[in-house]
Amino acid sequence: MHIRQITHIALETHTGRDMQGQSRIGSSADQRTQRPESSGGLWDSVKKAAFVIGSSLFLLAAFRNSITWHLQRFWGASGDFWQKQWTGVYHLFDGNEWALFFLGTMLVPTLSFWLFNALFMVADLTGKPNFITRYRIQMDKNNPVDSMKLWQAARKVLANQVFLSIPMLVVTYEVMRWRGNPCNPELPTFHWVLLELAICGLLEEIFFYYSHRQALAFELFHHPVIYKHVHKIHHEWTAPVGVVSLYAHPLEHVLSNMMPALIGPVLLGSHLATTSLWFTIALLVTTVSHCGYHLPLLPSPEFHDFHHLKFNQCYGVLGVLDRLHGTDTMFRQTKSYERHTLLLSLTPLNESIRDKPKKKD
Numbered sequence: 001m002h003i004r005q006i007t008h009i010a011l012e013t014h015t016g017r018d019m020q021g022q023s024r025i026g027s028s029a030d031q032r033t034q035r036p037e038s039s040g041g042l043w044d045s046v047k048k049a050a051f052v053i054g055s056s057l058f059l060l061a062a063f064r065n066s067i068t069w070h071l072q073r074f075w076g077a078s079g080d081f082w083q084k085q086w087t088g089v090y091h092l093f094d095g096n097e098w099a100l101f102f103l104g105t106m107l108v109p110t111l112s113f114w115l116f117n118a119l120f121m122v123a124d125l126t127g128k129p130n131f132i133t134r135y136r137i138q139m140d141k142n143n144p145v146d147s148m149k150l151w152q153a154a155r156k157v158l159a160n161q162v163f164l165s166i167p168m169l170v171v172t173y174e175v176m177r178w179r180g181n182p183c184n185p186e187l188p189t190f191h192w193v194l195l196e197l198a199i200c201g202l203l204e205e206i207f208f209y210y211s212h213r214q215a216l217a218f219e220l221f222h223h224p225v226i227y228k229h230v231h232k233i234h235h236e237w238t239a240p241v242g243v244v245s246l247y248a249h250p251l252e253h254v255l256s257n258m259m260p261a262l263i264g265p266v267l268l269g270s271h272l273a274t275t276s277l278w279f280t281i282a283l284l285v286t287t288v289s290h291c292g293y294h295l296p297l298l299p300s301p302e303f304h305d306f307h308h309l310k311f312n313q314c315y316g317v318l319g320v321l322d323r324l325h326g327t328d329t330m331f332r333q334t335k336s337y338e339r340h341t342l343l344l345s346l347t348p349l350n351e352s353i354r355d356k357p358k359k360k361d
Helices: 003-025 027-075 077-092 097-126 130-135 147-179 190-221 224-229 242-246 250-268 272-290 302-310 320-325 335-339
Strands: none
Touching: 097 147, 097 242, 097 272, 147 242, 147 250, 190 250, 190 272, 190 320, 242 272, 250 272, 272 302, 302 335
């Protein structure tokens, strides 16, 4: 049975028991039990997270010998194909490791980011190809997108990359070179690359969630003037588009965009090949999260799109910490939550899972 179905059944059973207890005990008892219910909800979330993570680890352990063996053969196929390619590139730069590091951590991920976003920008500006607009999450927004607003966002993103990302990568290179040799002539094994990517993803979730949520709370409740000029910039787009993933105030770009992605490779002392792959994946995933389209076979962007729409929900990337902290409660009561799944057909989820009709005044 699907994990979400199990969760719904458990919640419905729990709710049914609560209703029976309420009918027997009365309204005064309801008030006395509100506080324990809250802690029980957190404990329930912890158990669900442990179940999901434990099941994933069990499946990984069960299948790793067969799956990773085949993938390792691909990684080292054709007479160590990838190692030969890396050796060729290494010699091409004639030992200039800084140039090699810059190519792998800046040029490759950035070009991937802009090429991927170019496809979305064409669709956003022209509405073509026509079939893509059927997959738009907020159907009444960006139809088409304001071209001046989009170009303004693109210029700010480019400025962040040139004037902030590059200097940060210079510092990162010096730190990683002090820790080891990020441009080692020998590539890491496929198993180690997989492990590092998983750790980088978990570290990004932790650092992005807490920097995102705590910075927001600090700005909102203590320094509204700072909030107005910092985090609000990113939230000018209540219906985001792909390029907006890096549209942010310089301070936020450093703390919430760059640092969560950098922390993994720096702590692990990752090889340049792993770091380049991780940065590219991270940029493409955050683009999908902001693109505004729930397309077939791509990760669901419903979670982060809802964050832009409602502002005080869904702070994380994976959603695990939001579930544990209860910062997705509003999201889980919406049709967007029902659509938050991998689309395996050509039928848009906004057609198969329709919103409730709005009440007429």
